[in-house]
Amino acid sequence: MKAWILTQQAPVEERPLTLADLPDPQPGEHEIRIKVSYAGICRTDIHIAEGDLPLVKSPIILGHEVVGTVDKVGSSVTNFRIGERAGAYWLHSACGHCKYCRSGQENYCPDFKATGWHADGGFAEYTLVPDAFAISLESVQLEPPKIPPLLCPGIAGYAAFKLTEVQSGESLGLYGFGPTAYYVLKVAQSLNIHTYVSSRSSENIERARQAGAKWAADTSQDEMPVDLDAAILFPPAGNLVEPILAHVKPGGNLVLAPVSSSPIRIENYSENLWGRTIDTLYQLKRSDAEEFIGLVNDLDLHLGIHLFPFEKLDEAIILAKQGKLEQPNAVIEVNA
Ligand SMILES: [Zn+2]
Ligand SMILES: [Zn+2]
Incomplete structure (x- = not known):
């Protein structure tokens, strides 16, 4: 071969x-x-x-x-x-x-x-x-040529989404908007979860809006308009962890999706970390793959x-x- x-x-x-x-x-x-x-x-x-x-x-x-x-x-x-x-x-x-x-x-x-x-x-x-x-x-x-991305960004996005434990009617922040975040948005949308997207790329902000984000902007310029029930951070930017946590409600999860990160430092424990959970996406498991593939026909x-x-x-x-x-x-x- x-x-x-x-x-x-x-x-x-x-x-x-x-x-x-x-x-x-x-x-x-x-x-x-x-x-x-x-x-x-x-x-x-x-x-x-x-x-x-x-x-x-x-x-x-x-x-x-x-x-x-x-x-x-x-x-x-x-x-x-x-x-x-x-x-x-x-x-x-x-x-x-x-x-x-x-x-x-x-x-x-x-x-x-x-x-x-x-x-x-x-x-x-x-x-x-x-x-x-x-x-x-x-x-x-x-169509078959569109299936391969489901198998990495798709499954990984679904796995990160599951870790957030966000529920129907709640709000989910997505920081970074590459293909993985796109699939999270689509899964969230199918479950009536509102997504708030932050990206530094105007192209990706536009893509997020077209995909159905409730709000999309660059949070280094525009402040996140709501407090979030959960959030996912995609780029390896440890410096964003505390500012994101500041917008996650107590009881909420922040899921870190990257495989590496710049240093993470929490300055204000009581205001920003206390009551929140930080989880990390670590490899993939079969149930992530099977559940995600089972619902892709329902995603737009x-x-x-x-x-x-x-x-x-x-x-x-x-x-x-x-x-x-x-x-x-x-x-x-x-x-x-
Ligand atoms: Zn991959
Ligand atoms: Zn084993």
């Missing part, structure tokens, strides 16, 4: 991903093989390619927003059939027997393995996925994708890094 492989990390402008010919992978007893149709490019792929995250397997095939068709199954697989639309996302596997795995919180499993980082991902014609962690996409009514999704041919992946990654995509999400077409 043809696959883009990474053997040595470097800035993506130096094209560390190279197109290679590899033997077609054969599924083990509990694996399915997906013939990849579309795969999305995520910021994390850039972090792995460039060395912000360590290279834990080499060569590695990146890509963890993978959509395709099951074309081969291992001898013990019973939950997938050949021809079924299925996908792979960030959670590749977990140990299955630690206290976290036994309680449905495999995102905390010490043996958590990520697709396209610990195990080969979807920038290839075929990929193998453990049957217990692959996700069926049979129910999803969106219009997030654009910029489609690239498989052979242009290296260029697509450069454009994604430089913020030069024509649409918020980059997707490559593999076996369309």
